[in-house]
Amino acid sequence: MLNAVVFKEWLKIRWIFIGMLLINLLVIINTYFNVANVLKVYSANIFLVKLITYEILFFEDIMYIPLLTGILISVFQFFPEVNQKRLKLTFHLPVPESKMLFQMTVIGFISLLIIFLFDSVLLSLVSLNFFPEEVFKSMISTLLPWFLAGFCGYFLITMVFIEPNWIKRVVLTLIGIGLISLFYSGTGYAKFEKSWLIFAAISFLFGVVIYVSAYNFKRGIS
Amino acid sequence: MKNILITRIILAITIILVASIYLPEFYWKITKEEAKSVSVYYSVVKDEFVFIKSDIRGAKYVDQKGDELTREEFEEAVPLLNFRQLFVSGKMPDTINGKAIEPKEVKLNNFSLRIRPEIINYNLIQLFPLMESQSGRIRLELPPDLFRITDRMEFITSLTNQVDEKKSRAFTDALLKEGFNFPAKKIYGNLSTMKPFDEGYFVIDSSGKIYHIKMVKGEPFCVQTSIPQNIDVAYILVSENELREFYSLLITKKSEVYFISYDNYRLIKLPVEDYNYETDVMTIRGDLFNRQITYSRENEKVKSIVTNRDYNIVSTYEDNSKGKEVLYTSLIAPYLFPFELSIEESKTPMINFYFSFYDLHYLILSAVLTIVAIIYFRKKKIDISNGLIYYAVVLVTGLYGFIAIMCIRDFNNDSNI
Numbered sequence: 015m016l017n018a019v020v021f022k023e024w025l026k027i028r029w030i031f032i033g034m035l036l037i038n039l040l041v042i043i044n045t046y047f048n049v050a051n052v053l054k055v056y057s058a059n060i061f062l063v064k065l066i067t068y069e070i071l072f073f074e075d076i077m078y079i080p081l082l083t084g085i086l087i088s089v090f091q092f093f094p095e096v097n098q099k100r101l102k103l104t105f106h107l108p109v110p111e112s113k114m115l116f117q118m119t120v121i122g123f124i125s126l127l128i129i130f131l132f133d134s135v136l137l138s139l140v141s142l143n144f145f146p147e148e149v150f151k152s153m154i155s156t157l158l159p160w161f162l163a164g165f166c167g168y169f170l171i172t173m174v175f176i177e178p179n180w181i182k183r184v185v186l187t188l189i190g191i192g193l194i195s196l197f198y199s200g201t202g203y204a205k206f207e208k209s210w211l212i213f214a215a216i217s218f219l220f221g222v223v224i225y226v227s228a229y230n231f232k233r234g235i236s
Numbered sequence: 237m238k239n240i241l242i243t244r245i246i247l248a249i250t251i252i253l254v255a256s257i258y259l260p261e262f263y264w265k266i267t268k269e270e271a272k273s274v275s276v277y278y279s280v281v282k283d284e285f286v287f288i289k290s291d292i293r294g295a296k297y298v299d300q301k302g303d304e305l306t307r308e309e310f311e312e313a314v315p316l317l318n319f320r321q322l323f324v325s326g327k328m329p330d331t332i333n334g335k336a337i338e339p340k341e342v343k344l345n346n347f348s349l350r351i352r353p354e355i356i357n358y359n360l361i362q363l364f365p366l367m368e369s370q371s372g373r374i375r376l377e378l379p380p381d382l383f384r385i386t387d388r389m390e391f392i393t394s395l396t397n398q399v400d401e402k403k404s405r406a407f408t409d410a411l412l413k414e415g416f417n418f419p420a421k422k423i424y425g426n427l428s429t430m431k432p433f434d435e436g437y438f439v440i441d442s443s444g445k446i447y448h449i450k451m452v453k454g455e456p457f458c459v460q461t462s463i464p465q466n467i468d469v470a471y472i473l474v475s476e477n478e479l480r481e482f483y484s485l486l487i488t489k490k491s492e493v494y495f496i497s498y499d500n501y502r503l504i505k506l507p508v509e510d511y512n513y514e515t516d517v518m519t520i521r522g523d524l525f526n527r528q529i530t531y532s533r534e535n536e537k538v539k540s541i542v543t544n545r546d547y548n549i550v551s552t553y554e555d556n557s558k559g560k561e562v563l564y565t566s567l568i569a570p571y572l573f574p575f576e577l578s579i580e581e582s583k584t585p586m587i588n589f590y591f592s593f594y595d596l597h598y599l600i601l602s603a604v605l606t607i608v609a610i611i612y613f614r615k616k617k618i619d620i621s622n623g624l625i626y627y628a629v630v631l632v633t634g635l636y637g638f639i640a641i642m643c644i645r646d647f648n649n650d651s652n653i
Contacts, residue, residue, distance in 0.1 A: 057395070062363070225243045
């Protein structure tokens with residue numbers, strides 16, 4: 015059963031997964047050349063001191079890409095289900111809907127995780143190629159909330175698709191947008207250094223809310 | 237069934253969390269007051285304090301009695317700060333307090349330092365440029381490398397991103413000779429090149445000793461200062477100044493304030509009382525005759541202490557009226573909100589959950605909302621056994637809880653719950 019679910023979900027998201035992986039790759043290649051070109055114009059020491067004192071985020075192009083990735087993966091995974099009314103069928107299989115949904119969202123979650131790890135590795139290579147490791151550490155700490163925003167975006171869109179009631183959809187969207195906006199607060203490097211764990215916990219708790227929508231969906235509560 | 241209840245509780249908590257961040261934020265946004273500021277100056281001519289009160293309409297100059305001064309009168313009252321203008325308009329007195337006034341001397345003795353809580357909380361990337369302090373050039377230049385002090389002092393050449401072994405070894409050896417315990421706990425310096433000369437860095441080693449590190453003609457200059465090891469440093473503000481009276485300002489975790497003097501790093505204690513580095517903005521202004529230390533806490537107080545050049549108090553000014561002048565918006569807020577959660581604070585650039593609780597005034601609104609909820613639930617005939625938890629949530633978390641249960645209620649119209 016698990017294999018079948020994995021296979022079915024993979025069929026739905028494989029193209030968007032590959033597509034988003036490519037978009038992430040292109041953005042990082044762009045970042046690489048942006049830095050390389052700045053270093054052809056300004057001497058590296060002057061640029062580095064500016065980067066440190068003015069907290070220039072050389073990788074800021076990627077900022078909203080994880081959010082976009084999360085949203086699109088959810089759309090490709092759940093829109094066909096809801097649109098073609100397949101979800102109703104899925105949830106009526108002799109498996110508890112929460113288990114089924116857990117398996118489905120875990121697949122979305124893992125594909126996001128792979129893309130975000132891919133981003134982290136590539137950006138780390140860019141950073142370590144040009145700058146000392148201190149810059150790389152601060153960069154990772156700065157990327158974390160953006161990745162969390164990606165996961166929250168995925169959870170939000172998923173619950174909006176599954177939720178049958180329009181008013182509840184609006185409420186969930188408001189909460190979700192409120193939560194996601196928090197991850198883009200602050201300017202400069204590593205400002206979530208002391209709090210990212212709490213934010214991560216909140217994000218994943220928010221993910222759990224999907225089950226309320228699934229519960230409502232299965233029982234036709236609207 | 238139990239799981240679905242837990243997830244509903246999580247949803248409620250999420251709503252309360254998001255509401256307690258955004259509702260107060262929105263409230264403060266729509267009720268924002270015009271900014272007003274008061275700057276305190278000490279007039280050596282009048283022997284009293286004078287003020288600039290400014291808002292969006294412009295600035296007013298006022299003396300201590302409250303009488304308004306013209307801009308010219310103000311400048312003449314604070315001649316050393318405004319010496320350029322007064323020299324141009326020919327109004328600079330030849331002598332002040334019996335001392336002949338030389339423009340060069342006035343300029344040399346004028347300085348100003350400012351320290352905000354936000355600077356102290358900054359988490360800058362720990363890489364620093366060590367400038368050549370005796371290059372013989374007029375302008376300071378950035379070195380080709382940045383240093384870090386971990387298990388040794390390392391210089392990383394920016395162009396190649398490689399460690400400069402020779403320079404790293406030279407500085408590490410010089411530090412070891414002085415008994416430095418690696419790694420550095422904290423590194424304080426002035427990264428700007430827009431300063432008259434460079435005094436390098438004040439570095440706290442892992443055992444709490446404070447070292448002074450700079451580069452003199454390409455060679456390391458590393459000395460252990462005489463500053464006591466047990467002094468609990470909150471921040472060191474390095475500020476190079478032609479006067480060469482002090483290297484930097486040192487603030488301890490007990491909010492004591494010292495200058496680190498050029499006299500073999502002797503500490504000069506500044507006579508500040510009830511200053512708090514975590515909340516107050518401090519400005520220190522110096523001139524030919526005096527030092528003026530002013531610190532203010534937002535909406536609470538402003539205090540200014542004037543000392544002579546030996547740091548003995550000459551005059552003090554204190555105004556707590558800022559706290560009394562309560563704005564109507566901040567009077568209403570405690571009635572509306574049980575607490576406020578913000579993730580950004582003016583005192584620090586770091587994102588975290590900053591919780592502020594007003595008082596129990598919010599209970600009035602909470603009680604009203606609870607009654608509304610009770611009536612609503614009765615009308616909708618929702619089981620009271622669950623209602624009790626809901627009412628408790630509204631009573632404790634006020635407006636936020638009310639919004640949460642109204643949303644949850646909608647998620648809860650299932651006969652099983």
